[in-house]
Amino acid sequence: MSAASRSSQAQAGGGVDGPASAALLRTGRFFTRWEESDDGRAVFREGGRAGDVFYRDRWSHDKVVRSTHGVNCTGSCSWKVYVKDGIITWETQQTDYPSVGPDRPEYEPRGCPRGAAFSWYTYSPTRVRYPYVRGVLLEMYREAKARLGDPVAAWHEITTDPEKRRRYQSARGKGGLVRASWGEAVEIAAAAHVHTIKEYGPDRVAGFSPIPAMSMVSHCVGTRFIQLIGGVMTSFYDWYADLPVASPQVFGDQTDVPESGDWWDATYLMMWGSNVPVTRTPDAHWMAEVRYRGTKVVTVSPDYADNTKFADEWMPAQAGTDAALAMAMGHVLLKEFFVDREVDFFTGYVRTYSDLPFLIRLEAAEGEYAATPGDASSRALVPGKFLTAADLAADSNASADEDAWKTVLLDATTGQPVVPNGSMGFRYADSGKGRWNLDLDGVTPALTMAGDAAEAVEVLLPAFVEPDGTGSVLRRGVPARRVGGHLVTTVYDLMLAQYGVERPGLPGSWPTGYDDVSEPYTPAWQAEITGVPAEQCIRIAREFATNSEQSQGRSMIIMGAGICQWFHGDATYRAILSLLVLTGCMGRNGGGWAHYVGQEKCRPITGWISLANALDWGRPPRTMTGTSYWYMHTDQWRNDGYSADSLNSPLARGHLAGKHTADTIAQSARMGWMPFYPQFGTNPLQVAEDAEAAVEAGAAPNPAAYVAGALHDGSLTSAIEDVDAPENWPRTLVLWRSNLMGSSAKGNEYFLRNLLGTHHNVMGSENPNAPRPSEVKWHDAAPEGKLDLLLSADFRMTSTTLLSDIVLPAATWYEKHDLSSTDMHPFVHAFTPAIDPPWEAKSDFELFHLLAEKLSDLARTHLGVRKDLVSVPLMHDTTGETAQPGGRAIDWRTTGQPGTPGRTMPVFQVVERDYTAIAEKLATVGPLADTLGFTVKNVTYRVVEEVARLGAKNGVMLGGAGDGRPAIDTDAKLAEAILTFSGTTNGHLAVQGFRTLEERVGKRLVDLAEGSEEKRITFADTQVQPVPVITSPEWSGSETGGRRYAPFTVNIERLKPFHTLTGRMHFYLDHDWMQDVGEALPIYRPPLDMHRLFGEPRLGADGGKQVTVRYLTPHSKWSIHSEYQDNLLMLSLSRGGPTVWMSPQDAGSIDVADNDWVECVNDNGVLVGRAIVSHRMPEGVVYVHHAQERTIDVPKSEATGRRGGIHNSVTRLLVKPTHLIGGYAQLSYTFNYLGPTGNQRDMVSTVRKRSQEVTY
């Protein structure tokens, strides 16, 4: 600054302080002198920066290693892990994802605060550093082994001596863990397994480890161990209630969703029950950014959720009422875009890709709604089954079996029935070869029966409009015609009737307009239920459809746990999916459903699933639906106060009448629908021996027939029929990569009491007047302490490790090789060890190899080579799904005849198990890979070449069972094998798979992968950079040409059928049980009325000390499930312990202020936490964020005097019987694909203020 300017500045004001002080200060800047601005305001300095060397030193490291976090969050983010002097210092995100294109945002940097806090665990005081065994158990074991000289004998004595058993079981969870050596800990575990297999059967051995995609190798190796010994792996996706059952129902697919980069393609984006910034943190930017392209963003949530900040509109639907909103939007959409004005883009789409044009037979109603005999005008009709080619056959004997699986529509031009390609009848039969496709061959299907030939008939439709969930009947008309002697209408006509969209000339009762509050499903009707204004509902529906019309299907709905995890979440999903199918959005980039709950997408699926299930050594594996497993084995079924038919439609035909939920599970297992383990009251090793003896003696043609006969004559019983008998208890449970007891165990306190036999906080008692099952034996006293051994491996102390008999120190994600992939992006990338596992930690891979070696060793004396009779249900994507035509629930037991294995009952198969060779088999790829190949979704991959290549690359093992076979004896080699055997990572297999599929479909598909034929993604590639996968028939979408992945684009663009009955997306489900619960069509079902069903208190304040509210457990901002909720960084940024978010109204009603201690109580248990009072919460709802464990700052509860619980202490399993359906097209079992959900959102709890002086 020049002197002149300085003086002018002083005159004009400005300057610093005043001239006097400036002069004084300039004489010496306080005590020293240095360079500064002329006015003394600023100090600039060059050089002489030794004082800053501290920070420069701090930012120094020896190496940076690529790894990620194996946590169930769908993130699959690649991270840089910094290491200095052999110590992990911190982590930051990788930014080197391959570009997704010049005109799009990129995937970098993926990550979230949880992941960024991970390295804290490495050296934290909660790290498990050594193997631990409960002291009382270890002492007894050492003593017994010393005396008896054999580990298995020792285990036998401890677990069968009631006093000893009680001693160590009742100590579970209460401290007293002592260090043991790896050798001793593994020996006890191996002895427990051998003992269980020998004494009770391999199907009493269980393992649980969720979400393979988040660390495939670690999941694979343990599962492979369990399957090799004949144990049971319980499912996670359905158990977590993350499975949208609507997906198999509507699409015939488990779940397939767009990568988040495809949100960028949407021009209208709804977030429905999905709080994207919290639950999809690394992907949320796409949602924020797409707004800048002019995409409108709408949220639906009961609270002012984090994502509402980004929303142009917020639809604050009350918790659990979302389907009412969706039905009303559907009402607007059908009226304005189908009836009042026909949009060709929509009608063309639904004619080709949905079941809307297919014909449904109208049948006479039964029961109280049956027509008056002799009075023709009283004709009471209900929608029945799909009309099939078999129904049209002049001579039913001449009809081929597959005709019952060919659905029928009417040619709009000729008025004649047509059996189009693509239905299930074309999928497996020889006659369908080349015709399993959606090519209509020039036929224009009639969407409606309306027209000259139609008769107007009234149909009865169920509705559930009462808040208490009881059903009523709507009378609405449809046009119908006679086809082949059957009175039929279309699914479309039924949809208009269901949604209350009136057309002239049809009988019945219809809404008078959008403002009709009394007739479902109008906008005004929904407003009374959801609280969303009718005008907003109408406007959004219009905008949504208009956008889709303008953009050719680029309206997208991101949907999540907020709507999925309700008891009737499947119904809600179907109501929402209907909006997307009707507007032609499914199978589009930028359109359709985007369901994100659970990280289900293990992209290299064939390699992972085949090796995990050990299909290279023996088939079939034992896989189990987690919900029904835990519901039965933790005796939660004993606390159900209702029977399945309390869910029924008034028009039900009695298939569920009088049944307890436990009965429906037993029936489902018996009919081959869903699995149940243990299978029989007898050890399956014994059953196999008996069966072979019978076959040898000529008493049965084959082992399966023997089993069917024995079940019929009662010489063999299903285990579930006496599930509480000691011989039918699960005996060992291995948990790795999971924290069952601190996270997913709904009905947590029942797990503690009945499964583990330790203290618990169950508050209620079984209601003696509640209905009891007729098919499951009732013991007056429920067993406590079923499990002999709980073994867990973890790197931190959790509720699960605290409860475990043996805790093994696991390597963290920065200490091993593994693979990661996700739905959210198209890349596969690696875990790489930044350091060796410290202390005595070992990777899961090492753990299971040690266990297998010890087990093989003990088996030489105790087991040897055995045969095992394995029972598995009728499977989806196999001919098993064509076992039970018409979806008729015919129970062989009621016929008086034995069932037919594989048709009316499960498949029974004998598997040989060499228990002395388990370790050798675990470490090699077995010979069935060569002889049978690996099959996924009915496409078999022939992998002879791949086996040879892998052998050359990994080397082969010498000697033993795996002699000469490719080695998978390290984690890196197993990773290589997974990549080698999958189409997404091996172009050769992708091309081969498409060629195979082309033969059946009769359409060109191979070009989707052809350019990638030479591409082999190796494990080394994934360590260098995230690698995009190859388009493969393993999935339904295409990445070909660098496009973003969206599901079902192959179906839509290449006319490849959906894996459903009609081959199209289904609005209508005609299975007997679906009809009986009134859910044949999309519908609204209110949240369960917990007061009516179970006697819980009514909602609301009692005017005194407590308020009863909906108890919701959404995902937390500060953890991924239970991971990180104990992490000091996350605790410092949050409230530092368990919390209960409450509205000011509810808090005020019980005099609770922010940060006051409260207790949430119901029959199931108690949770203690501190209240967060905020106006962003609606009245009548509390949020107790998911997986807040009892390990951190949980005091004793006032309710029981014991340690307050976890979030799941207040929940209990409720099984929806329709999730148990099987053996029928898309309603058929596959592991994690279809099964009852462990839903928990319908819970209510009483909240009380408690003493603020807490004790620990």
Next chain:
Amino acid sequence: MRVMAQMGMVMNLDKCIGCHTCSVTCKQAWTNRAGTEYVWFNNVETRPGQGYPRRYEDQETWKGGWTLTHRGSLKLKAGGRVQKLLGIFASPVQPKLADYYEPWTYDYQTLVEAPLGDDFPVARPKSLITGENTKITWSANWDDNLGGASEMGQLDPIVAKLNESVRRESEEKVRFELERTFMFYLPRICEHCLNPSCMASCPSGAIYKREEDGIVLVDQDRCRGWRQCITGCPYKKIYFNHKSGKAEKCTFCYPRVEVGLPTVCSETCVGRLRYLGLFLYDVDRVTAAAATPDESDLYEAQLDLLLDPSDPEVIAAARRDGIPDDWMDAARRSPVYALAKKYRVALPLHPEYRTMPMVWYVPPLSPVVDLLAAQGHDAEDQGVLFGAIESLRIPVDYLAELFTAGRTDIVTEVLRKLAAMRAYMRDVSLGRDGDPSIPAAVGLDEETLYEMYRLMAIAKYDERY
């Protein structure tokens, strides 16, 4: 004119998801050590909320920043520097630990080591200061996502100010009711001000601004722990390390920036909302600009200091003042210059503190359509959209108190530009011709609007930093 270079940052609050990844990566890299347990160089505040330390914006209490003397000269709000010199041994005005929070940990060891007892072992909270059992009652992020806001929201100094002037409750600008809920996140680091009051407050001359890039640092050797800087900084972004007895602050990750890496908080920002770049400014005019008489003109005055790196006169002066050519290139490609000066969508935080802060913010464009639609308008019509910005869910007044010393017109202008970008781009994404009248309505041409869109939406790594 004397040209100096300044590293600056822009954060687009419209994209911030409040995830706190920046806070965690920063803390892991810099302050997870003894003496700095409570220190977050980078923190994220939910607004409305009290911030960290609580109510730091209440300068009547904390005396941060500059004020003007009656003659119009700049003076530290905590008192002139002579006064400070004389009072150097007195305890300065500064937040107590309780205003930040008392850091804690847990008795984790008990989970592993508990002997056999009668109940689950549990890890109790322990103070990291005293080592004793503690109750957790406050933290650096206590009011995250409006936690406790229905009781404490009125303590937000801006809320207090906005609601102070009205007579009846029903007229309050900010009310804590479900239907009227709004929130946004404000990530904060040191502002690396052009006119840093921390530096001016330091009796030891330990705080300095780096000649080449303007990063403000504390010389750890010279710092004598007087703590006057803590008072002086109105953003309370200088912290006292209670172990070393020295002041510490955000270093703008200079060890990274020097080798061409973005700051940790920027690179790890999952919302992709942070931009780093160079500003050129006229150092000779800083004092005058900071002494602009009317607070509401401070934003313009600050903007006016920023020099156009393509201006031949500036280029010549810069060369004279020793700024290398590659730095000039960087200044021309600077995304922060584009957002702050070219598009004028980024605003400084609390310009009324007169420190000339160099971390700029794009204000959040929060739900508009809700309101419009409720009033029966076609919510997508851009004309209607513009008209409604003043009735945003987030009150414009609130944003104006943060970013423009109360000038709602400036905030509205920024929000209109964001709205215009969305309206214009909608046509483009649906394959229709863009409507040139939309950018024109906010004083931009189509190319500039599209450039701005690319920088804000597509925001490639190389363009952010």
